[in-house]
Amino acid sequence: MKNYLALKVSLALLALFGWLAAQSDLSITVTGQNLGLVHERREIDLKKGVSEYWLTDIPQQIDATSVLVESPGNAFLVLEQNYEYDLINVSKVLDKSIDRQIWVEDPALGQISGKLLANNAEYLMLLDEQGQLQILPRNDKQKVLLKDYARQKDQFITKPTLVWKVKVRKDGKHPLVLTYLTRGLKWRADYVGRLEDDDQQLQLACWVTIENHSGRTYKNARLKLMAGELNIVRDVFQRKNMVKRLMATAVTRESQFEEKEFFEYHLYTLQGRTTLLNNQIKQIQLFPETAVKVKKSFVVTSYAPQKVEVKIKFKNSKQNNLGIPFPAGKVRLYKEDGQDLEFIGEDAIEHTPRNEEILLTVGRAFDLVSKRNVLKTERPSKEKEKRTIEYVLRNHKKQDVLVEIIEYVPSYREVELLSSNFEALETKANYLKFKIPVKAGGKNRLEIKYLLK
Incomplete structure (x- = not known):
């Protein structure tokens, strides 16, 4: 029994090593x-010699x-390459059967045989x-029979294939290093x-979401994520459980990715390997839950003076x-109401x-009202x-607040501030900034006078 088990293990290892030899390394x-x-x-x-090789x-x-x-x-040289993606389907099989004998079984007409003259989505034409x-x-219940089809030797592609014309120096197995770009792979933070x-x-954590819609599965691959905006020439042609995962995985403080600068971008390399299935959305933690000091503020701008926006600001230090490079992505914020964790808003970052x-812009303050008058x-x-310009602020909250106003x-x-009933925090080329206190249940106003040159 032990010898039998040892033999099974050996065969399994040989199969594994054979697969690794056929595809010894894969990086994405x-x-x-x-x-x-x-x-x-x-x-x-x-x-050896000049021949055709199909790479699937x-x-x-x-x-x-x-x-x-x-x-x-x-060991070899690729002389010519063709990308074959004309995959087999019913219409292509029938198109290649023009002028051949076919048999059609139809529920209403019975069996009919003859030479196929034409084929489309609506009709078959037979002599x-x-x-x-x-x-x-044509109808869904109709059956078409092509007898002895294997003898016809029609070549069909059942999966995407690179067809190479290669010149080989000698017979045998040769190593190949293959590099290419593909659409359908993307990630976000x-x-x-x-x-x-x-x-x-x-308490902030980050997950990377990787989507694979490229039409291939990548097994046991080394994974790198590139953050930055690449210049790419264009051809003319679910997350609801994320918060639970955040709480469950906060026990570890180590990131699963190693970050480094590369050219004018940043690379995040996954420690270990992973498998990306075709049409799969995979999430891996970039960094675990971390306590971050933040400042909440209320902001009114002259672009939307009727809205008092709630902002959250923090330093990436x-x-x-x-103190790590933050990839572009979406930030979702939650807060406990005493019993449950509630969603309070989201924003995108560059x-x-x-x-x-x-x-971060979290949302709009319900109990603060603003109005701008010229x-x-x-x-x-x-x-x-x-x-x-006049800004009128009303506070229906139970607490005093400070509201930042940006004109x-x-x-x-060129702008010159002539007068204001509150001191300006900042006077820049394209805006004037003030901070106005508003008592609980009260109101306040800002009046500013400026000259545009």
Whole structure:
């Protein structure tokens, strides 16, 4: 019995090593722009001389013009390449059977045989043995029989294939290094944050979501994610359980990815290997739950003065338990109401380097009301314009608040603040910023006068 088990284990290992020899290494680099780079090593069996080789197990969305073939030791040379994606289907089989004898079984007409003259989605056209032309409407219950079809030797592609014309120096198995680009591979960052009761701390974690719709499964692959915006020439031609996973995986403090700078981008390399199934959406944690200090603010802008937006801001620094490049993605925020965790809003962020601030728009404050009034407009000269603007704020909350008001001005004009009933926090080329206190249940107003030159 022990010998039998040992034999089974040995056979299993031989099968595994045989698979690894056929496809010894596979690496994928996924961008956020629906494009991936695949680098793999295979072993292929070739005959000496010039012959044709069919390379399968490639993605449907491969960019055949990007294929780079390397033969270590120059054992073979690819003279010509064709990408065959004309996969077999019923219409193609019938098209290749034109002028051949076929048999049609129809529930209404019985069995009819004859030479196939034409085929389309609606009709079959046959010349029967009596010389009559039969035009048969297609239907779901109709059966078509092609006898002795195997003898016809029609070549059909059952899966995407690269067909190479190769020149080989000697018979045998030769190593192949294959590199290519494919559409249908993309990734994004999904951030999940749990805001504490005092709104001053955020428990933040990040998952990467990888989508594979390239038309191929990648087994036991090394995975890299590239963050950044690549210049790509275009041809003219579910997350509801994420919060639970966040809480469950917060026991580990180690990231599953190693980050490094590469060219003008950032690469995140998965520690270990993974399998990406075709049409699969896979999520892997980028970094575990981390306590981050945040500041909540209320903001009104002249672009939408009737809205008092709720903002959350934090610094991406080591002092704030972060200090890593943040890939572009969506940040979803949650907060406990005393019993359950509730969703309070989300925002998208751009690629953010370390030591930069991240500002999130969470939503609109329900109990704060704002109104902007243009009190006066004057033109001292053709080139100058004087404006008097009023903001009225009302606070229906039970707590006092500070509201930040940003008055935007045209960036192509010089601005001079003439007067205001509150001191300006910032005076920039394209905006004026103020912070206005509003008592609980009360209101306040800001009046500003500025000159545009």
